[in-house]
Amino acid sequence: MKRLLTAFLVAGLATGVSAPVSGEEQDDGGWQPGQAGQNAGGNEGPREPVPAVDRGRITAGTEFNPAISVILDGVYRNDFSGEVEDPAGFGGGHDHGHGHGHDHGIDEGMQLREAEITLSGTVDRYLDAMTVLAVDEGGNVEIEEAFIQTRSLPAGLRLKAGRFLSDIGYINRQHIHDWDFVDRPLVSDALFGDEGLRETGVQATWLAPLPFYNQYGIEVLEGNNPGVAAFEGSGSHTITGYDTGEDPLDARQRSTVSYGLDDRSGPRLFTAFTKFGPDLGFDHAAQFGLSGGYASSWQDVETHGSGRVDVWEGDAWFAGVDAVYKYDAGRAYGHGNWTLQAEYFFREISVDYENREPTDWNNDEDEGWELNGAFSDTARQDGLYLQALYGFAPRWNVGLRAEAVGLKNDTLEPNDARTAFESEDITRRYSGQVRFMPTEFSIIRAQLNYLDVPGHGHHDDGAWTFMLQYNVSLGQHGAHQF
Amino acid sequence: MARGIIAFLALTLCSAGVWGQLNVVATTTNMAMLADTVGGERVEVTTLSPPDRNVHHLEARPSMMAALRRADLVVAVGAELEIGWLPPAIDGAGNPSIQPGRPGYFEAANQVERIGHMETADRAMGDVHPQGNPHIYMDPPRLARAGLALAEAMAELDEAGADAYRANARDFRDRVEARLPDWKQAAQDAPGVLLFHENADYLLELLDVPLHGYLEPVPGVPPTGRHLSELVRGLEGSQGVVIRNPWQSQRATRLVREQLGWPVVVLPTNVPLNGSADDYLELIDQWVQAFVP
Numbered sequence: 001m002k003r004l005l006t007a008f009l010v011a012g013l014a015t016g017v018s019a020p021v022s023g024e025e026q027d028d029g030g031w032q033p034g035q036a037g038q039n040a041g042g043n044e045g046p047r048e049p050v051p052a053v054d055r056g057r058i059t060a061g062t063e064f065n066p067a068i069s070v071i072l073d074g075v076y077r078n079d080f081s082g083e084v085e086d087p088a089g090f091g092g093g094h095d096h097g098h099g100h101g102h103d104h105g106i107d108e109g110m111q112l113r114e115a116e117i118t119l120s121g122t123v124d125r126y127l128d129a130m131t132v133l134a135v136d137e138g139g140n141v142e143i144e145e146a147f148i149q150t151r152s153l154p155a156g157l158r159l160k161a162g163r164f165l166s167d168i169g170y171i172n173r174q175h176i177h178d179w180d181f182v183d184r185p186l187v188s189d190a191l192f193g194d195e196g197l198r199e200t201g202v203q204a205t206w207l208a209p210l211p212f213y214n215q216y217g218i219e220v221l222e223g224n225n226p227g228v229a230a231f232e233g234s235g236s237h238t239i240t241g242y243d244t245g246e247d248p249l250d251a252r253q254r255s256t257v258s259y260g261l262d263d264r265s266g267p268r269l270f271t272a273f274t275k276f277g278p279d280l281g282f283d284h285a286a287q288f289g290l291s292g293g294y295a296s297s298w299q300d301v302e303t304h305g306s307g308r309v310d311v312w313e314g315d316a317w318f319a320g321v322d323a324v325y326k327y328d329a330g331r332a333y334g335h336g337n338w339t340l341q342a343e344y345f346f347r348e349i350s351v352d353y354e355n356r357e358p359t360d361w362n363n364d365e366d367e368g369w370e371l372n373g374a375f376s377d378t379a380r381q382d383g384l385y386l387q388a389l390y391g392f393a394p395r396w397n398v399g400l401r402a403e404a405v406g407l408k409n410d411t412l413e414p415n416d417a418r419t420a421f422e423s424e425d426i427t428r429r430y431s432g433q434v435r436f437m438p439t440e441f442s443i444i445r446a447q448l449n450y451l452d453v454p455g456h457g458h459h460d461d462g463a464w465t466f467m468l469q470y471n472v473s474l475g476q477h478g479a480h481q482f
Numbered sequence: 483m484a485r486g487i488i489a490f491l492a493l494t495l496c497s498a499g500v501w502g503q504l505n506v507v508a509t510t511t512n513m514a515m516l517a518d519t520v521g522g523e524r525v526e527v528t529t530l531s532p533p534d535r536n537v538h539h540l541e542a543r544p545s546m547m548a549a550l551r552r553a554d555l556v557v558a559v560g561a562e563l564e565i566g567w568l569p570p571a572i573d574g575a576g577n578p579s580i581q582p583g584r585p586g587y588f589e590a591a592n593q594v595e596r597i598g599h600m601e602t603a604d605r606a607m608g609d610v611h612p613q614g615n616p617h618i619y620m621d622p623p624r625l626a627r628a629g630l631a632l633a634e635a636m637a638e639l640d641e642a643g644a645d646a647y648r649a650n651a652r653d654f655r656d657r658v659e660a661r662l663p664d665w666k667q668a669a670q671d672a673p674g675v676l677l678f679h680e681n682a683d684y685l686l687e688l689l690d691v692p693l694h695g696y697l698e699p700v701p702g703v704p705p706t707g708r709h710l711s712e713l714v715r716g717l718e719g720s721q722g723v724v725i726r727n728p729w730q731s732q733r734a735t736r737l738v739r740e741q742l743g744w745p746v747v748v749l750p751t752n753v754p755l756n757g758s759a760d761d762y763l764e765l766i767d768q769w770v771q772a773f774v775p
Contacts, residue, residue: 052631052634053588053593053631053632053634053635053638054589054592054593054631055582055583055584055585055587055588055635056582056583056589056592057560057569057582057583057587057589057592058560058561058562058589058591058592058613058614128573151573151578151581152578152581153576153578154578155576156551156575156576156577157576158576205576206576207547207548207551207574207575207576208551209551209552210548211548212544212545212548213544213545213547213548214548275544277543277544277545277547277548278545279545279548280545282531282532282535285541285543285544285545286544287544326541326543328535328540328541330532330534330535330729331729332536332704332729332730332731333539333704334539394704394731395704438703439702439703440539440566440702480541480542480566480567480570481542481570481574482541482542482543482544
């Protein structure tokens with residue numbers, strides 16, 4: 001692997017160095033780009049002035065500063081009927097029954113979801129760099145992405161290193177402002193966590209030299225994703241108690257239970273993907289993707305006030321397919337355009353489960369506990385979404401999305417006897433949205449969700465949510481990946 | 483397996499065009515026309531967008547990246563006209579030789595001086611291009627000058643063809659220059675033009691045809707009722723013609739026709755797919771004819 005990387009880099013440097021220097025000055029009085037207009041055309045003769053060619057890209061950017069854009073995203077949310085819950089069986093072992101979620105990142109009421117600040121530019125001949133910061137209402141700054149990417153490797157090869165959104169699936173690499181709905185699809189949320197698969201690591205991609213689009217890629221990632229590569233490491237859980245009637249400081253007693261997990265240094269997550277896009281002419285475009293990944297370690301811990309600890313340890317893999325089709329009607333401002341998009345992902349986590357209970361006070365953490373239930377089992381879960389958007393008028397579109405998670409739903413939740421994991425039913429959600437785009441730089445969107453989490457007697461009626469969103473971009477003219 | 487590899491290689495070689503030809507990818511049909519006119523037999527030209535679209539609003543598609551992956555030279559209009567899709571398409575192509583700054587990257591608008599260069603810009607002014615109006619292809623002499631620069635760009639990539647490229651570019655320029663007096667003559671009495679978008683300003687300036695304004699209140703924003711009524715009020719009693727592109731809305735132009743009685747002409751700004759220099763000169767002829775109703 002290391003030798004291969006070195007070969008890539010050497011090849012990249014070589015192509016960079018051998019590239020001829022552009023924009024050389026002509027010594028025969030030929031015109032320069034800046035004054036191009038004035039004297040071309042005259043001066044007929046055997047030695048006509050040779051124009052200098054400017055190979056630059058004209059941009060509104062400010063020369064050496066990175067290109068800057070700020071995207072503001074605000075959402076109003078109202079759960080006007082029923083109770084919005086997490087999908088059944090996707091608590092990752094962390095909930096008992098159903099958590100009353102906040103639809104991951106979107107609270108009820110008005111909020112500034114994030115101000116996304118993107119800085120991008122070219123480091124040197126060989127590298128581009130990009131940083132995407134998300135600042136929330138509380139002033140918390142999060143590095144959404146920060147990576148370097150090669151720009152001069154030959155033969156369709158590119159390397160990326162840093163913290164980035166994985167290229168698995170279709171929607172995973174998109175930021176909030178690229179989405180066609182206010183919220184992330186359930187399947188992405190349930191299998192990869194509420195930030196999608198975002199990791200620190202390296203990525204290599206290769207675009208095949210074919211008449212159609214065909215890209216292959218692999219990623220070697222640290223592996224901290226709570227969905228497919230959860231990591232905990234060694235540690236223990238301590239509770240403190242007191243003898244009655246005594247001074248609490250003297251009578252303090254401790255009970256400690258070790259997790260029994262090993263520290264494993266990364267990389268722990270490895271992914272691969274391929275994308276295929278046939279050439280369908282100017283009106284139609286499609287892309288189909290196949291992706292998957294393997295996590296060499298999947299560890300999770302749930303601690304309880306009683307001192308009890310649930311521990312999961314094993315490995316995991318996932319795989320998925322995605323498809324996108326776009327129709328360009330060629331009319332003004334997106335009128336008549338269609339987009340169809342669908343993704344399916346499956347995740348399998350094979351783990352040893354242990355329930356560790358404390359047995360006495362003032363103990364040593366390696367001894368004072370006992371197993372109260374241990375077994376090995378496999379969690380198999382999946383999910384999909386299908387969405388369609390149509391530009392029904394210039395600058396307006398309408399969209400529908402149907403989702404299901406847990407079509408196969410063997411969860412990580414142990415049964416009461418602690419002999420195997422429980423199974424759950426399917427959670428479904430249906431969404432409709434209308435979007436108005438006053439200009440290229442702003443959108444306003446209204447969305448209605450109906451969520452149907454399989455109930456256990458209580459609130460079986462499903463939950464309705466209404467959301468209103470604005471999203472505006474300042475600065476550098478945005479460009480969108482397909 | 484072996485058969486698969488052979489098929490793969492064969493496909494790869496075929497896709498690179500006839501051996502020795504320069505593989506040129508043009509963003510628009512006008513740029514493809516220019517590349518084909520200058521490159522002649524020595525180049526194989528692929529076009530990324532059809533003539534009936536607003537090039538500014540396209541999206542980077544997988545097929546564009548596939549074409550750019552195999553390109554020796556990209557010929558773009560430039561000055562941010564293709565900014566929404568060409569930079570990500572080039573980035574996604576993994577082809578270092580066509581990155582901006584390299585010999586394989588060419589923006590026509592960067593080879594000539596542009597009108598409408600702004601010292602300050604604000605998006606309240608709409609989708610403006612602070613670096614100047616990118617639509618230089620609507621100015622034949624400017625496009626011809628960009629052609630001369632393109633010949634040099636091609637010559638650097640394919641030295642053996644240098645003389646041919648230069649001769650072709652000069653030939654195109656001579657043809658444009660030969661037509662210029664006729665166009666100027668024909669447009670002499672033009673009463674003025676109301677444009678939908680500022681994409682024919684170069685031609686109006688070249689031929690001294692008065693510009694009565696734009697149907698868009700600011701670039702990139704569709705006509706509003708208020709803007710149109712102001713326009714109409716200001717132009718009442720005067721003569722002129724409205725020109726729009728095929729993809730632009732008829733509703734606004736219909737209103738102007740009804741209120742002012744001006745004729746509306748629908749004209750493209752790009753030659754047909756695989757169009758030639760003849761098609762380009764004819765396109766300019768059509769515009770000149772439209773100026774004088």
